[in-house]
Amino acid sequence: MIFAILEHILTHISFSIILIVIMIFLINFLVYEIEGLRNSSEKGMITTFLSITGFLVIRWISSGHFPLSNLYESLIFLSWSFSIIHMILYLGNPKNYLSAITAPSVIFTQGFVTSSFSTEMHQPAILVPALKSQWLMMHVSMMLLSYAALLCGSLLSVALIVITFQKKIDFFFEKNQFLSLKKKRKSFFFSEMEYLNKKGSVFQNTYSLSFQNFYKYQLIQHLDYWSYRFINLGFTFLTIGILSGAVWANEAWGSYWNWDPKETWAFITWTIFAIYLHIRTNPKLKDKGTNSAFVASIGFLLIWICYFGINLLGIGFHSYGSFQLISN
Numbered sequence: 001m002i003f004a005i006l007e008h009i010l011t012h013i014s015f016s017i018i019l020i021v022i023m024i025f026l027i028n029f030l031v032y033e034i035e036g037l038r039n040s041s042e043k044g045m046i047t048t049f050l051s052i053t054g055f056l057v058i059r060w061i062s063s064g065h066f067p068l069s070n071l072y073e074s075l076i077f078l079s080w081s082f083s084i085i086h087m088i089l090y091l092g093n094p095k096n097y098l099s100a101i102t103a104p105s106v107i108f109t110q111g112f113v114t115s116s117f118s119t120e121m122h123q124p125a126i127l128v129p130a131l132k133s134q135w136l137m138m139h140v141s142m143m144l145l146s147y148a149a150l151l152c153g154s155l156l157s158v159a160l161i162v163i164t165f166q167k168k169i170d171f172f173f174e175k176n177q178f179l180s181l182k183k184k185r186k187s188f189f190f191s192e193m194e195y196l197n198k199k200g201s202v203f204q205n206t207y208s209l210s211f212q213n214f215y216k217y218q219l220i221q222h223l224d225y226w227s228y229r230f231i232n233l234g235f236t237f238l239t240i241g242i243l244s245g246a247v248w249a250n251e252a253w254g255s256y257w258n259w260d261p262k263e264t265w266a267f268i269t270w271t272i273f274a275i276y277l278h279i280r281t282n283p284k285l286k287d288k289g290t291n292s293a294f295v296a297s298i299g300f301l302l303i304w305i306c307y308f309g310i311n312l313l314g315i316g317f318h319s320y321g322s323f324q325l326i327s328n
Helices: 002-031 035-062 070-090 099-115 133-164 170-175 190-196 212-251 259-283 288-313
Strands: none
Touching: 002 035, 002 099, 035 070, 035 099, 070 099, 070 133, 070 259, 133 212, 133 259, 133 288, 212 259, 212 288, 259 288
């Protein structure tokens, strides 16, 4: 009983803070950027991260298994994964504008899972026989971590495409001081600065370094750098997740691969991001940044099909993660 109360308190704390953070983000973006409000929003994100972490620990203790047995718990873990990425970037550079991608990811995921699920689905589920394995933590956690990293990288690629092909964005750069290049401060991530200073950039033929598009050029470089890093990391997690899932499938169902809808779409997603990495590492291809960004945009849709679309249908061996208990 005490565990259920603590979970309830932590869930509502995180949800309430999320609502406040949303308001702060809207004020900073649409009205005027206030440094004090920005700091408050980051503190709110840290508190949300701690609340979600506390929820997962308490659920783990109360249920006796790692909290990844149903869709509700997996979405909580996905929100936690987004917050991990946000915290790493924030600790590396508090002024990093990439929080414009990671923070809303935490906000919308946590807000959706808190407000859209029925009370029954909030309860810890009894593990079906197939889930009673030591592979549960390894496989599902790797898949969700890969989803979080790949989604962040794909969103950065979408932003790269929008900025690359949008003509009238001068107001965007004047209002949002994403890059403090005038101050010439050294970035926390030295490898990033080394990357941005390399000659022969993939966008060198697209934009001249005139004063009026200099900030746009640098922002596109920045997006390209972090999109590639996130997708590279997410692809590694996805590969580990698929391989561990194959071993688990052989243990539970007697076959390493069954072409289950979830497995099929996971393989399709893996293939798309493998194409992305091939484009990025092939020295013969031109315009790697924009071409790979289009591939990553396709991957963004495929991830949600793999994660939500299959659960919506509730078919295959992975039907235990379906939407059947979501409230109308």
